[in-house]
Amino acid sequence: MMAVPVPLRPDFQAAGLRSAAQRTRDAAQARRLLALATIYEGASRADAAKIGGVTRSVARDWVIRFNAHGPDGLVDLKSPGAPSRLGACERRALLSKLENKPVPSTGSDKGLRLVDLAQWVFEEFQIIVSIQTLSRELRDAGYGKRPPRRRHTGAGRRSRQPAAKSTLGAPDSEPKGHRFKSSRGHH
Missing domain, CATH: 1.10.10 (Arc Repressor Mutant, subunit A)
Structure with missing residues (x-):
């Protein structure tokens, strides 16, 4: 005895699902929407499952999720993860x-x-x-990370003071230890 397939909700049509599949950025949701669109067009559940790359029972689960929540029901939700170890x-x-x-x-x-x-x-x-x-x-619980360690108040002032003119070399003298050479061959 064959099970009767779960009918799709009547307030959608194939064109609307294909349009939603084009707009979504979620590839899995788009694949599911396209598979369900083929059912609206008269394809078998086996064909829809093949298009979706899943078994018929998974395609049936998609129909149930779609009927309950519309296209948003076909988005994979984030797993809640393991429960907290702290009570x-x-x-x-x-x-x-x-x-x-x-x-x-x-x-x-x-x-x-x-x-x-x-x-x-x-x-x-x-x-x-x-x-x-x-x-x-x-x-x-509302606790944030501690702010970064404060710097000494004088540290910023020293680095912002202009250098004294006596530390600069005279304009006509060559700097000591100059290692850059001209790329044109002039020394």
Whole structure:
């Protein structure tokens, strides 16, 4: 017994899908739209799957996604990734640690480094968390990266002062150690 194919939504036509396929910058979405356009034109689901380079069951999934969300349903969404290793309790403790701003084991008073925080999380909760993950967790909690180290206030002034005239060579004297030679053969 053959399964009845899922019908395509009636508010679209083949020409509209082909037009949408031309406008999109997503190659996978364009391929899916073109495959579904052939179904609107009367092609079999097997032919549409062949055009899309997939099996009939995948083409059926496209029809279901298209029926539910239109052309936007044929865009691949970013995978959410693995769930966070830190739970709500650990996250609160981490933020509390940052608010208290303890002096790290390095003896520096510049604040905690991500590597110090990762070590603290391991010692407190026996959870191994990468520096990148910890950085993302803190960014999501509203903590940004620290600004770059401030320069000494006098450093900029010294470099902007004009050179004293006595340091410049006299206009008629040859500079010592001049290594450039003329490309015309004159010395």
